[in-house]
Amino acid sequence: xxxxxxxxxxxxxxxxxxxxxxxxxxxxxxxxxxxxxxxxxxxxxxxxxxxxxxxxxxxxxxxxx
Numbered sequence: 001x002x003x004x005x006x007x008x009x010x011x012x013x014x015x016x017x018x019x020x021x022x023x024x025x026x027x028x029x030x031x032x033x034x035x036x037x038x039x040x041x042x043x044x045x046x047x048x049x050x051x052x053x054x055x056x057x058x059x060x061x062x063x064x065x
Contacts, residue, residue, distance in 0.1 A: 003051045004031045011042030019047065 003026060007019040022043070023034045035046055 001026065001053045003053055004028060005049045005051065006031055006034055006038075007047045007049070008035075008038055008043040009045040011044075016045070019045075 003024055005024045006022040008022055009016070009018065010020055020043070022038055023031070025031050025034070031048060038046070
């Protein structure tokens, strides 16, 4: 099962580390609907993330050797 999350910056925010969590959904179509509503409210600089919940993460692959 995949989970899609969406983050964005508020209307007057310019600092990239001040993202706002907007939603967590299970379909990309719903993610796009939320993105459009957020754009209408002034959010910008969107970032989305996909998390695969059915596989175990490989943390060894993220460590520099």
